[in-house]
Amino acid sequence: MGKHDHSHQEHSGDSLMDAASASLIAAGEQWTNMRADVFEELARHEKPASAYDIADNLSAKRGKRVAPNSVYRILDLFVTNNLALRVESSNAYLANSHPGCTHDCIFLVCDDCGEATHVDSDDVSRTVRAIAEQRNFAARRPVIEIRGICASCT
Numbered sequence: 001m002g003k004h005d006h007s008h009q010e011h012s013g014d015s016l017m018d019a020a021s022a023s024l025i026a027a028g029e030q031w032t033n034m035r036a037d038v039f040e041e042l043a044r045h046e047k048p049a050s051a052y053d054i055a056d057n058l059s060a061k062r063g064k065r066v067a068p069n070s071v072y073r074i075l076d077l078f079v080t081n082n083l084a085l086r087v088e089s090s091n092a093y094l095a096n097s098h099p100g101c102t103h104d105c106i107f108l109v110c111d112d113c114g115e116a117t118h119v120d121s122d123d124v125s126r127t128v129r130a131i132a133e134q135r136n137f138a139a140r141r142p143v144i145e146i147r148g149i150c151a152s153c154t
């Protein structure tokens with residue numbers, strides 16, 4: 001874990017659902033049933049989930065077909081509002097365990113089992129952002145992912 005000069009809170013289970021809905025509502029968006037279902041499904045996954053994975057599970061749960069496109073739009077909204085994190089190298093998403101605070105999260109992605117471990121260290125991203133700034137590049141979202149083999153796969 002990185003150093004935090006604010007009261008950083010990691011959530012799980014019901015408290016994560018509450019923190020996610022509170023964040024989305026605070027951003028002026030609605031917490032619809034569909035959005036709640038997508039978030040719940042995302043939070044159930046330990047490994048990064050694709051829009052297709054979530055659409056398949058939701059279709060089964062709701063007993064009617066949920067289009068991956070509509071799931072994708074919701075995931076996009078979640079990423080914009082810090083409810084979900086996109087793991088670029090896996091083309092998949094994770095529920096953000098800290099929807100109340102913004103970090104440049106670092107992911108350790110296992111090439112064997114696909115698990116993405118989430119680490120918060122703003123030290124690294126501060127350096128990365130400074131490099132972009134020196135070139136007058138407006139950094140929006142540094143993507144820092146480390147591919148390798150996790151402890152349980154070695």
Ligand SMILES: [Zn+2]
Pocket residue numbers: 004006007008009098101102103
């Ligand atoms: Zn924090």
Ligand SMILES: [Zn+2]
Pocket residue numbers: 098103104105106118119120
């Ligand atoms: Zn994080």
Ligand SMILES: [Zn+2]
Pocket residue numbers: 110111112113114115149150151152153
């Ligand atoms: Zn692994």
